[in-house]
Amino acid sequence: MSKPKILIARAIFPEVIARLEQYFEVESNQNDESWSRAQLMERLKDKDGVFTTGTDRIDGEVLAVAPRLKICANMAVGYNNFDIDAMTAAGVLGTNAPDVLTETTADFGFALLMATARRVTESEHYLRAGKWTRWSYDMFAGSDIHGATLGILGMGRIGQGIARRGAHGFGMKVIYHNRSRLEAGLEAECRASYVSKDELLKTSDHLVLVLPYSPASHHTIGAAELALMKPTATLINIARGGIVDDAALAAALRNKTIAAAGLDVFEGEPKVHPDLLTVPNVVLTPHIASATMPTRLAMASLAADNLIAFFTGKSPLTPLNP
Numbered sequence: 001m002s003k004p005k006i007l008i009a010r011a012i013f014p015e016v017i018a019r020l021e022q023y024f025e026v027e028s029n030q031n032d033e034s035w036s037r038a039q040l041m042e043r044l045k046d047k048d049g050v051f052t053t054g055t056d057r058i059d060g061e062v063l064a065v066a067p068r069l070k071i072c073a074n075m076a077v078g079y080n081n082f083d084i085d086a087m088t089a090a091g092v093l094g095t096n097a098p099d100v101l102t103e104t105t106a107d108f109g110f111a112l113l114m115a116t117a118r119r120v121t122e123s124e125h126y127l128r129a130g131k132w133t134r135w136s137y138d139m140f141a142g143s144d145i146h147g148a149t150l151g152i153l154g155m156g157r158i159g160q161g162i163a164r165r166g167a168h169g170f171g172m173k174v175i176y177h178n179r180s181r182l183e184a185g186l187e188a189e190c191r192a193s194y195v196s197k198d199e200l201l202k203t204s205d206h207l208v209l210v211l212p213y214s215p216a217s218h219h220t221i222g223a224a225e226l227a228l229m230k231p232t233a234t235l236i237n238i239a240r241g242g243i244v245d246d247a248a249l250a251a252a253l254r255n256k257t258i259a260a261a262g263l264d265v266f267e268g269e270p271k272v273h274p275d276l277l278t279v280p281n282v283v284l285t286p287h288i289a290s291a292t293m294p295t296r297l298a299m300a301s302l303a304a305d306n307l308i309a310f311f312t313g314k315s316p317l318t319p320l321n322p
């Protein structure tokens with residue numbers, strides 16, 4: 001019997017491709033440049049499954065040209081690149097890659113928080129530019145992390161990881177807002193208190209965004225929300241770009257409505273809003289929160305496991321629309 005045909009839309013670990021080749025006829029993108037939408041659609045015409053990353057959009061238009069497609073396995077926990085309703089209507093299963101990246105992503109959220117609060121990159125650029133001539137009492141004075149109030153918007157697994165780091169490691173007071181409140185045991189373990197969104201905005205010294213992106217969370221943080229924050233506050237976004245109105249944020253940073261921001265994700269990435277590139281008080285990183293080799297390998301392996309399970313008659317491990 002012939003093997004099912006799958007497409008791997010982006011370059012991934014050779015060992016994961018080799019494993020998939022044991023089960024499938026594989027076509028893969030070896031160049032690590034995103035295919036255009038038209039190229040992706042052309043290649044999906046005869047495929048039974050696809051291995052995607054967060055940059056590959058699967059929606060009704062794509063599904064219409066891929067009549068054999070049965071499963072899309074995303075190598076990301078976020079799946080806003082999937083139109084889940086269109087996939088369900090077409091009888092196509094989506095899977096994502098949760099859990100395996102939780103701690104690595106929480107580590108990075110904290111790294112970005114610390115770099116932002118303590119002005120690490122801004123001061124490094126100053127030094128490299130040869131501008132450091134003397135010690136001065138207020139040179140690159142930032143804000144404290146220990147003992148400060150850590151706000152978390154979106155209290156899923158990654159949010160909880162950030163809460164634990166803040167509360168247990170840095171003695172921070174942790175507050176959070178989420179669609180639903182955590183059960184008491186988990187709140188106690190994270191040492192986190194539930195507050196309204198307005199209170200979160202008004203009282204956080206460092207506010208970390210970890211909520212999933214959907215049309216409902218589009219521009220959750222815009223000019224009105226930034227205006228509620230403390231002028232000394234920092235805002236960290238490791239969730240998805242569209243959650244923050246980047247133009248409003250750049251204006252708030254320039255006007256010192258808030259003190260600083262750390263952003264790993266951008267609306268329309270890899271393009272970055274030009275206004276963000278010209279304000280000094282923002283740390284910018286290219287969507288690398290889950291980027292350690294062991295974690296990326298675990299994410300790719302989980303996506304591969306989902307494909308293998310599905311086509312060998314087992315239950316996929318992390319289905320989104322079973």
Ligand code: DGY
Pocket residue numbers: 054075076077078079101287289290
């Ligand atoms: C995810 O898993 O959603 C990350 O953003 C991809 O690195």
